[in-house]
Amino acid sequence: MAFGDLLEMTVGFGKFQAINIALLSISSSFIACNNLLQNFVAAVPDHWCKMQQGSESSRYLNVTEEFLRVFLPMDREGRPDKCRMYASQQWHLLGTNETQGNGSQPDTQACTDGWVYDHSQFTSTIVTEWDLVCDRKSLKRMVQSIYMAGLLIGASVLGRLADKYGRRTLLLWSHFVVAVSGTCGAFSSSFPLFCFWRFLLGFSLSGVIVNCLSLNIEWTPTQFRLPVTMCSSFCFTIGQVLLAGIAYGIKDWRWIQLSVSVPFFIFFLHSWWLSESARWLIVNGKEHIALKQLKRVAKINGREAEGDRLTVEILKASVESDQLAAKKQSVFDLFRTPIMRRITCCTMVVWFSTSFAYYGLSIDLQGFGVDIYLIQVIFGAVDIPAKIVAYLTLRLFGRRFTQVTSLTLAGSIVLANAIIPKDLQTVRTSLAAFGKGCLAAAFTCCYLYASELYPTVVRQTGIGLIATMARMGAMVAPIIRMSGDYISFLPSTIYGGVAVIAGLTAFFLLETRNIPLPETIEDVENRSKKNSKRVSKLRNEDVPLQEAQESLMKQRV
Numbered sequence: 001m002a003f004g005d006l007l008e009m010t011v012g013f014g015k016f017q018a019i020n021i022a023l024l025s026i027s028s029s030f031i032a033c034n035n036l037l038q039n040f041v042a043a044v045p046d047h048w049c050k051m052q053q054g055s056e057s058s059r060y061l062n063v064t065e066e067f068l069r070v071f072l073p074m075d076r077e078g079r080p081d082k083c084r085m086y087a088s089q090q091w092h093l094l095g096t097n098e099t100q101g102n103g104s105q106p107d108t109q110a111c112t113d114g115w116v117y118d119h120s121q122f123t124s125t126i127v128t129e130w131d132l133v134c135d136r137k138s139l140k141r142m143v144q145s146i147y148m149a150g151l152l153i154g155a156s157v158l159g160r161l162a163d164k165y166g167r168r169t170l171l172l173w174s175h176f177v178v179a180v181s182g183t184c185g186a187f188s189s190s191f192p193l194f195c196f197w198r199f200l201l202g203f204s205l206s207g208v209i210v211n212c213l214s215l216n217i218e219w220t221p222t223q224f225r226l227p228v229t230m231c232s233s234f235c236f237t238i239g240q241v242l243l244a245g246i247a248y249g250i251k252d253w254r255w256i257q258l259s260v261s262v263p264f265f266i267f268f269l270h271s272w273w274l275s276e277s278a279r280w281l282i283v284n285g286k287e288h289i290a291l292k293q294l295k296r297v298a299k300i301n302g303r304e305a306e307g308d309r310l311t312v313e314i315l316k317a318s319v320e321s322d323q324l325a326a327k328k329q330s331v332f333d334l335f336r337t338p339i340m341r342r343i344t345c346c347t348m349v350v351w352f353s354t355s356f357a358y359y360g361l362s363i364d365l366q367g368f369g370v371d372i373y374l375i376q377v378i379f380g381a382v383d384i385p386a387k388i389v390a391y392l393t394l395r396l397f398g399r400r401f402t403q404v405t406s407l408t409l410a411g412s413i414v415l416a417n418a419i420i421p422k423d424l425q426t427v428r429t430s431l432a433a434f435g436k437g438c439l440a441a442a443f444t445c446c447y448l449y450a451s452e453l454y455p456t457v458v459r460q461t462g463i464g465l466i467a468t469m470a471r472m473g474a475m476v477a478p479i480i481r482m483s484g485d486y487i488s489f490l491p492s493t494i495y496g497g498v499a500v501i502a503g504l505t506a507f508f509l510l511e512t513r514n515i516p517l518p519e520t521i522e523d524v525e526n527r528s529k530k531n532s533k534r535v536s537k538l539r540n541e542d543v544p545l546q547e548a549q550e551s552l553m554k555q556r557v
Contacts, residue, residue: 007278008221010310011294014301020219020274021228024212025235027175027267032239033246033260034182034205038144038363039376040247041256043125046118047133049085049111073108082115083134084108110134121372123251130191139191141478144363146195148478150202152471158207159464160331167211167218167460168276174207175268182261186254201261206471208267210463217451218277218459219297222516229448230391237387237440240380248373279456283519287312331461339510339525343453344462346508347446350403351466353502354446356473356480357410358439360495361432363478370429378433386437390444398513399449403506406445410438411499418492439499446470452512456519 049071073081086106117128127133132140162170178201185197212232220228243260250256275297281290291312298307334344362379393402413435420428454462483490510527518524 006314007219007294010303010306011297011301012303013221013224014303016275016297016300017219017224017228019300021216021231023267023270023274024216025232027208027212027264028232028235029239029242030260030263030267031205031209032236033243034178034201035359036240036243036362036376037257037260038147039372040122040243041126041253042132042140042143043122043372044127044133044137044140045120045122045125047082047115047128048080049083050113050116073106081108083111085111121251122253125253126191126194129253132191138482141482143195143198144478145475147198147202148359148471148475150199150204151206152202152468152475154203154206155210155464155467155471157203157464159210159460159467162207162211162214162464163280163458163460166276166280167214168271168274170207171211171215171274172268172271174204174211175264175271177204178208179261179264179268182264183258186257186261202471206467210460210467213447213451213463214460215274215277217517218279218456219275222514225452226391226394226448229451230387230444233387233440233444233447234384237380237383240383241377244373244376244380247376279517279519282315283456287315290315331465333458333521334462334465337521337525339527340521342508343510343524344465346505347450347453347462347466348469349505350407350442350502350509351446351450352469352473353498353505354407354439354442354473355470356477357414357495357499358436358443359474360477360480360491361414361436361439363481370425375429378429379436382433382437383440386441387444390441394445394448394513398511399445399452400506400509400511402445403442403449403509404503406438406442407499407503407506409503410435410442411496411501411503413438414492414496414499416496418489418496422488435496442499449509449512452515452517453510453524454518455521455524456517457521 071085073084073086086108111134115131115133119128122128126143127140130136130139158170158174181197181200181204185194185201188194188197216228216232217225246259247256250259275293276289278290278294278297281287281293291310294310294315295304295307298304298310333340335341390402390406393405413431417428417431417435420431422428450463450466451459477495480494481491483494515527518527
């Protein structure tokens, strides 16, 4: 009897899984808050050069833009330039609509005494704290790339450690470090120190993401995997809307950072209630602990009698060949056999592209020219219908169809948006929201699909590797956004093109709907062979009636 069947027959799906899912899904909400925190803690308010009069400049800012003509040149839109100032005051421009006098352009220079910021929308951001504007504006995007680099490295390192030391152990450590690094980041006294804490936050948050997924999936019987994954995905959507509410109520970046970090201390405490994955325990030769955990879960689910029938011998038999396999596995085993090699390469492309396009659209919300709180809510809310459609297609048509369709459709929409004129702001924003919804559906499928494709012995290693690719995509996305300063349509073209390529790549993955989780690499290879034999058998059975009659006559003779 395979372990999946054993899990379903003994503990089933009940109270334990409901509590397990609820506790782990709450973490997902605050993961979303931290991933998109850049939109608010690094928001760029209106700003102008601080004039030589020092503190009086703030009074000038609140008077009229006409008065600012004396000190600041106008940009192409007729507004005060954000990064340049006149070398000397142009008092003759006061009360006129002129931008220069006597037919000559007054000399300008870069801001010499810092900037004045409009605090009507944001009391404080890291941009106003450390003047990350004009020549230093690339540092703002670098913060997000550093955070994503932490996620990238963490996914690779912590995924492998979770396969070695256990899912629950790494989850406890990750929750605690996220809480500490996020809290310390809120009290950073310098920009380099803030970048360090953001990197550590991203690194440890990878452990939360990877291990929450595995603990949910590995305690869930096969027929309930899809609803469980969808539940976690919807909690991620709730987190995006929650972030907008937190940022709207708290205008200071330090308090916003603190409010999405402190809850992880609570998550650290409730993680002690969670049970280690029984699959992982058995595969790693800890059958006695696995037996104790399974009986505990069976008792919570009201199936104590079924749990009492379990023995160490039964558990060993359920994964008899897996224990030896687990001791030999490494990241190289993801590429050792043909089917595993295909799965690994295709999922790497899919995860990189999905994350690349998703965060390319989600991070720079100010660029849409819409109220940032409103568009954050819209971009979060649009995920709800998108994920409902994804749930239906995953259930009815399978994982591969959903992955291919969502990525191809998202890429096509983003590509179409690249050629729409900028003055059609409503159309552009609507298409971007729709495309982001398709990418959210693709992300939902990614997590479920990958957990079903990789066998237990290398599941964390495999997910850690492809999660690394996803973080690499998220890290590169803000850098690609900078190319829009030179060619406006280039970022959207790249985001959309990469998503379409990923959709085509997903065609080469195996379908996993209603199939038990594989335990070993051999299970994955055998699954593919069985599908091939099934197709071959159907083809062989499709013979002409005359040949069948001739064969029957020969047998009679």
